[in-house]
Amino acid sequence: MFSDSSFVPGREKLLAAGLSGAEPAARLGLGSSCADQWLEGGLAAQGVHEFYQAGEKDGPSLSGFALLLAAMRQRQHGGALIWAREVKAARLGGYPYGPGIAELGIDTRLLTLLTLPDAKAVLKAAFDAARDAAVSAVVMELTGRQPLLDLTATRRFALAALEMDTMTLLVRGKAKPTPSAAHTRWHVAAAPSRALEAHAPGAPAFVLDLLRQRGGRDGLRLILEWDRDTAAFRIGDHVARATPLSRPSSAMAAGGAGDARRPRAA
Amino acid sequence: MRGGLARPEQPFALVEKQRGALRLAALSPLAAQTGIAPGMALADARGLVPDLATLAHDPEADAVLLGQMARHCIAYTPSVMPDPPCGIMLDITGCAHLFGGEAAMRDAIAQDFRQRGYTMWLAVAHTPDAARALARHGGADVHALPLDALDVDETVRLALRRAGIRTIGELAALPPATLAARFGAPLVRLLARLTGSEDPHIVPHLPPEDIRAELRFAEPIGRHADVLDAIEWLATQAAGALAESGKGGRAFAVQLCRSDGHVARLSIETGTPTRDPALLMRLFAERIDSLADPLDPGFGYDSLVFEVSHAETLEQQQRSLAPDAAGPADIGPLLDRLAVRYGPAAIQSFATGNSHVPERAGYLARAQDGERGSTSIPGETGEPPLRPLFLLDPPQPVEVLATIPDGPPRRFRWRGEQHLVRLYEGPERIAPEWWRRRQGYASPGFSRDYYRIEDEDGRRFWLCRHGLHGRETSEPRWYVHGLFA
Numbered sequence: 001m002f003s004d005s006s007f008v009p010g011r012e013k014l015l016a017a018g019l020s021g022a023e024p025a026a027r028l029g030l031g032s033s034c035a036d037q038w039l040e041g042g043l044a045a046q047g048v049h050e051f052y053q054a055g056e057k058d059g060p061s062l063s064g065f066a067l068l069l070a071a072m073r074q075r076q077h078g079g080a081l082i083w084a085r086e087v088k089a090a091r092l093g094g095y096p097y098g099p100g101i102a103e104l105g106i107d108t109r110l111l112t113l114l115t116l117p118d119a120k121a122v123l124k125a126a127f128d129a130a131r132d133a134a135v136s137a138v139v140m141e142l143t144g145r146q147p148l149l150d151l152t153a154t155r156r157f158a159l160a161a162l163e164m165d166t167m168t169l170l171v172r173g174k175a176k177p178t179p180s181a182a183h184t185r186w187h188v189a190a191a192p193s194r195a196l197e198a199h200a201p202g203a204p205a206f207v208l209d210l211l212r213q214r215g216g217r218d219g220l221r222l223i224l225e226w227d228r229d230t231a232a233f234r235i236g237d238h239v240a241r242a243t244p245l246s247r248p249s250s251a252m253a254a255g256g257a258g259d260a261r262r263p264r265a266a
Numbered sequence: 267m268r269g270g271l272a273r274p275e276q277p278f279a280l281v282e283k284q285r286g287a288l289r290l291a292a293l294s295p296l297a298a299q300t301g302i303a304p305g306m307a308l309a310d311a312r313g314l315v316p317d318l319a320t321l322a323h324d325p326e327a328d329a330v331l332l333g334q335m336a337r338h339c340i341a342y343t344p345s346v347m348p349d350p351p352c353g354i355m356l357d358i359t360g361c362a363h364l365f366g367g368e369a370a371m372r373d374a375i376a377q378d379f380r381q382r383g384y385t386m387w388l389a390v391a392h393t394p395d396a397a398r399a400l401a402r403h404g405g406a407d408v409h410a411l412p413l414d415a416l417d418v419d420e421t422v423r424l425a426l427r428r429a430g431i432r433t434i435g436e437l438a439a440l441p442p443a444t445l446a447a448r449f450g451a452p453l454v455r456l457l458a459r460l461t462g463s464e465d466p467h468i469v470p471h472l473p474p475e476d477i478r479a480e481l482r483f484a485e486p487i488g489r490h491a492d493v494l495d496a497i498e499w500l501a502t503q504a505a506g507a508l509a510e511s512g513k514g515g516r517a518f519a520v521q522l523c524r525s526d527g528h529v530a531r532l533s534i535e536t537g538t539p540t541r542d543p544a545l546l547m548r549l550f551a552e553r554i555d556s557l558a559d560p561l562d563p564g565f566g567y568d569s570l571v572f573e574v575s576h577a578e579t580l581e582q583q584q585r586s587l588a589p590d591a592a593g594p595a596d597i598g599p600l601l602d603r604l605a606v607r608y609g610p611a612a613i614q615s616f617a618t619g620n621s622h623v624p625e626r627a628g629y630l631a632r633a634q635d636g637e638r639g640s641t642s643i644p645g646e647t648g649e650p651p652l653r654p655l656f657l658l659d660p661p662q663p664v665e666v667l668a669t670i671p672d673g674p675p676r677r678f679r680w681r682g683e684q685h686l687v688r689l690y691e692g693p694e695r696i697a698p699e700w701w702r703r704r705q706g707y708a709s710p711g712f713s714r715d716y717y718r719i720e721d722e723d724g725r726r727f728w729l730c731r732h733g734l735h736g737r738e739t740s741e742p743r744w745y746v747h748g749l750f751a
Binding site: 057080096099102104112113114121128191193195201202203 | 596597600601603604607608611612613614615616617618624627628629630633647648649650651652653654655656657658659683688689690691718719720722723724725726748749750751
């Protein structure tokens, strides 16, 4: 499927873009000046970003965070959103619920869900979507170990993102980080929300750990809260006061991905 | 009018008994020239034409002969009607071209009957009434016919004549309302049928013909590229036919007929009507690639059929002179391609249902069906989402510890793990839809109490108590129905 021969011209271009420091113009700010400075203006909108779940049960937060980023990208770009996942994902974690997505402030008319039989189909369909100029962002959800989603595959996504102006968000539930060409890699966990009146749960909140950033520093730790009304994230400064987080904050080793400046033969 | 027994040079007449006297009923052409007329008493006629031969008039034999002639006419058209006393009506709608046009058909019928020894007058017109009138009175224009051609009482005809009207054309020029007021509606109707302004024919409903293109080969073809080329040629043909009728196809099928009789069928569907051969070829190539067992040409295909199985109106579109000048491109072609590869059920959109029960309020529909939900964001500014991002189907049972049976949960166990409730909101009571149940309100089903829950780690759940404690059930069960982001 991802044959090397068709990849060769792309690698040149990708390397040129990555090495010469030619930054893609569009960036997605995360609502915190410190974080945006760390990320040199925010997440690359024409890039590939990986999200791993921090805890066993953080699946919904993981998908939710990626989807919210995709929605932000959609507002910036104007194209359609594609969410590709396997059939078995719905058996384990439920199916995406339209009213709930609308309540997050996402226009469900722009979102198309692809429920595909296996990982190969998800990969192929998501790649086709990423290669389509009408798409602003692709959320690709794959759980467990995925040998097909290797360095070559993610590079192709990175190339497609650069070329076609699409953003690809890899949602990797129940998986260990493997080498990839993603621009950033994150751990996502649910964060306690800012309690409303009468002890009601508040807006969705997330704990983010930046595990890896191509050509940049890692080790950033963020607590973000989603503001539906402005369709943007804001810093969740309530969490430290509410409950101390018990998770370790050290960045995880990037599974032998090596440095993006020295890519191996793909 | 029919073959007689008399010698050809002798005038003869058919007589019948009317009002106690023998009167002439019909005359031979020769007899008609002698000055006698039908309806004349036989005695008077004999006075004028002494050697008039006579035979008894036999109306039944006439009818039998007319029937035989009508049956003979079935060779020309399937709808034939004897038109007594002496006519046959043929509906030649859609038959004339088989004989080379209306005039040629008329000549063929005339010659046929002349050879059988009949004298006849033929006329072709748009309505049966007009054809009858023209055949009886001659001419080519109904409007030029005398008033006699109008099949009405002699008194009406007389009144019209007195009013100075001589031809059908003059009568038709009068306002119909005036005619109806003076002579009644039937006259107006008769006139309309005669002049062709009212057509008594039915217009049969014919289903629109499928657009199809076919290609046959003298030598079977087997190479993949050849087959694709042939399909492309057919797609171009079909696209031309679609463009002519101002339509675009939504569903297409190709039948690959192998020389040993096996037929492989490939079908594709598109989200919007299209007649772009390049797009169709991409979809067909996709379809061939995604086949579970690949196409086996065997000894080759000897014919290919391309069908447009479903077509919709598609207006001709102006191609933009400046490409990419408009907003973002259309996602439709991508979805079509994916639908061909993975089946239309895999491509889903979020539809909203007309119900307050969560699983029916929002569901996943096929994107190709065009069902897209509304986008209105419920809730007020500053509120968190009240509906979960994921819905579990079916809801999963949990063990719940609550302080009071109809109160909020304190802690719960789901998938073997304890969760301590830190924050909660609820209950949001959702009554059952008793109108959907067979017994109706008599057995409405259980109400559900929904709680938005956040545990001490910040995970958010949508818990539901099925049944009201004490009122509907003594031991309500708890379920996780949804998961929030």
